[in-house]
Amino acid sequence: MRRALSVGAVLPSFFAGLGLGLTLIIAIGAQNLFVLRQGLRREHVLAVAAVCxxxxxxxxxLGVSGLGLALTAIPWLVEVIRWAGALFLLGYGLLAARRALRPSGHALTVAADAASAPGARGPTTVVRTRLAPVLLTCLALTWLNPHVYLDTVFFLGLVASGHGEARWVFAAGAMLGSIVWFFGLAFGARYLSRWLATPRAWRILDALIAVVMIGLAISLVLVP
Structure with a gap:
């Protein structure tokens, strides 16, 4: 009969998972920049944060269950994900570069109250994107990124296995870290709107997104 784990015994595993989960996810990447941009636009914020x-x-x-390690026996699948992810990131980066070079002339702060935010200038134009394309882009940025599998599935799953019977408590901590980060980033981004209330500010943000996305695409191709 399996002995129940005490709260004191599992708390270290929970906080270890929380800390490692936050450490792996906070780094600037394609997914985080997309969530940040949607949060700044105040567009489908809840849905994007929930999907992530x-x-x-x-x-x-997947990683904690051990399936992540089993996937290493299918090397061609990793290659398919790598090339698909590189092509998607390149395409998204080129679109961001196009927005930076040829802006629409509108401030992209779509929330109606953004115009009254301190420091905001000029008219606010509502330019909303349909939910389906936004969610599909969010899913692609998440599931077509090979680094997500290396960090979240393989590495985090490997560390979790060292916690024995408390590995699912470790996983719960890591999951909480993801929830806190994505919802905090998505809903906290609106407080940056005062600095991003002009087309020029958005051109700079889109240029940053383009550099990161294209850089990640190149790294996926050059570094197997």
């Missing part, structure tokens, strides 16, 4: 958090939880569960 749920996807991360599924990937963490």
């Amino acid at each position: 958090a749920i996807s991360d939880a599924a990937l963490i569960a």
Whole structure:
């Protein structure tokens, strides 16, 4: 009969998972920049944060269950994901570069109250994107990124295995870290709107997104 683990015994595993999950996810990347941009636009924020958090939880569960290590026996699948992810990131980066070089002339702060934010200038134009394309882009940035599998599935799953019977408590901590980060980033981004209330500020942000996305695409191709 399996002995129940005490709260005191599992708390270190929980906080270890929380800390490692946050450490792996906070670094600037394609997914985080997309969530930040949607948060700044105040567009489908809840849906985007939820998709990212749920996807991360599924990937963490995949790794902790041991399936992540089993996937290493299918090297061609990793190659397919790598090239598909590189092509997608390149395309998204080129679109961001196009927005930076040829802006529409509108401030992209779409929330109606952004115009009254301190420091905001000029008219606010509502330019909304349909939910389906936004969610598909969010899913692609998450599931077509090979680094997500290396960090979340393989590495985090390997560390979790060292916690023995408390590995799912470790996983719960890592999942909580994802929830806190994505919802905090998505809903906290609106407080940056005062500095991003002009087309010029958005051109700079889009230029940063383009550099990061294209750089990640090149790294996926050059560094197997």
